[in-house]
Amino acid sequence: MKSSHIIFLLIIWINESHQDFPGTWELLVHNARIASMHTVVTRFNTVLLLDRTDLSPSERGYRQYHCRMDPQNPQDQDPKPDCFTYSALYDLINPSPRALTITTDTWCSSGQFLPDGTLLHTGGDYDGFKKIRTFTPCETTSFCDWEELEDTELTQGRWYATNQILPNGSVIIVGGKDAFSVELFPPRSGGGVVNFPFLQDASDDQMDNLYPFVHLLPNGHLFVFANNRSVLYDHTNNIVLKQYPQLEGGPRNYPSAGSSAMLALSGDYSTATIVVCGGAQYGAYNAMNISAPAKTSCGRIEATGKFPVWETEDMPFPRIMGDMVMLPTGDILIINGAQTGSQGFDMASNPCLHPVLYKPDEPVGSRFRVMNPGKVPRLYHSTANLLPDGRVLLAGSNPHSYYNFSSEFPTELKIEAFSPEYLSSENKFTRPKIIELPERIHYGDEFSILVTGVLPVLGMHEVNIASAPFATHSFSQGQRLVKLDVSVTWSGQLASYRLACKAPPDGRVAPPGYYMVFVVYRGVPSVAKWAQLL
């Protein structure tokens, strides 16, 4: 057979087998009215959507009763009345999200849930630069809304910063444009910032140090990654304890957006492994080169090791602006983004429509599985979040400075869900169901979960607790999955059993707050119930 025939047959095979990739897509909301640039899931199973607020004048967004003069941009020569709001709450059922009120500019801001379940949200641009806001989530029958604090603000303006909750429930706010420092919420006594020169050292002529990847390791220190460098940072004493080797293959943070996740913590919680995947070629941003191929490479390092080194491997697709979503099983879904260009307005092309599953326990060379492609390009300013039912919610994409529905990659108002293979109908009978779970779980305590489902004869159950991260700009701030120590006991009732679990030992393994508790049996997760760890 001639090679052209082989290629022809291969094309037919690819076309026909395309239906056979695992995973399914569904459209949840046809018109969310805003393109969510920052997205979080709350403990009431609602989804908080938030775009930038300096988009006026606009024909989109949610109309407000009170128009105000567009106050955000001091350089704006021609301020116009702004009658729209760019945040909303979606309850996963009602196709019209409920409008929320937020006025200061949230463009490229950061956030994290506090131990009591309140979202702390900081910074942005213009009048939002130093702003501190909170959102205390509520039942879908109530009307909680944003609060923009008036009596306190950040010490330093923070645009493109990363927030991470600490073991004691304080939140550290790391970096930002021209902000080579960290600060805390609540502030240290006397307030103020602590310089963090690493962020400046990691910067290059196209920045590449913004939205640093910050992971709280189970030894209590922070792993901070910027550009191609990373350090082990003792945030209590402000000391860099270790410099890790540089990751080869070019910059990974904004604007050369790769993504990063910490693998699930398990066992005795003495080790933690960080993965950093994809990103733009160095220089693609400065050259505004939308056809420069993105990176396929993923780096992986045992951050708690004595002499850690990066191990690299290639994804099946090049990808920039991908999101790495930690699934309840401990596998990571890499989704959204593009195959060429860089991060930023109108800087990317060739959407990467195939999600890829990363299976961390497989050997190098067999960790990636290609999933069923979606149809909606999700480029700059798009998000991905794990839902309590195991699906992944996809929102946003607006690669333009304003809403634009007539360009090649229009502002995207659709919200979708991707269901990994574990939700397929063949797994229906394997899926465990949580009947009873304590609402509060204390560090180090034994507790039990009442579950129904097939009798656990073919494998062990896992109980895995997942944080609800703040997703923006291809990184999920505060994302964490912790696998608990579990043993099965019979409940005394037919077709139900109790799982005896041990809570994480302390806030270094899992900082205080609300977690989605998943029971996973043979790779199939239950619907999660929320519990407060304290």
Ligand SMILES: *[C@@H]1O[C@H](CO)[C@@H](O)[C@H](O)[C@H]1NC(C)=O
């Ligand atoms: C939490 O820990 C940090 C150390 O990283 C410390 O600076 C801060 O004061 C602590 N916060 C509280 C409320 O104790």
Ligand SMILES: *[C@@H]1O[C@H](CO)[C@@H](O)[C@H](O)[C@H]1NC(C)=O
């Ligand atoms: C890391 O990035 C710098 C530029 O910021 C570059 O000079 C260096 O060679 C890179 N390191 C590796 C291992 O690629």
Ligand SMILES: *[C@@H]1O[C@H](CO)[C@@H](O)[C@H](O)[C@H]1NC(C)=O
């Ligand atoms: C864009 O990047 C590609 C691949 O690196 C390169 O071949 C091309 O010359 C670049 N174009 C410009 C205008 O820099």
Ligand SMILES: *[C@@H]1O[C@H](CO)[C@@H](O)[C@H](O)[C@H]1NC(C)=O
């Ligand atoms: C929308 O984008 C297209 C091309 O990307 C551009 O030509 C057009 O001017 C934009 N429209 C608005 C209203 O900004």
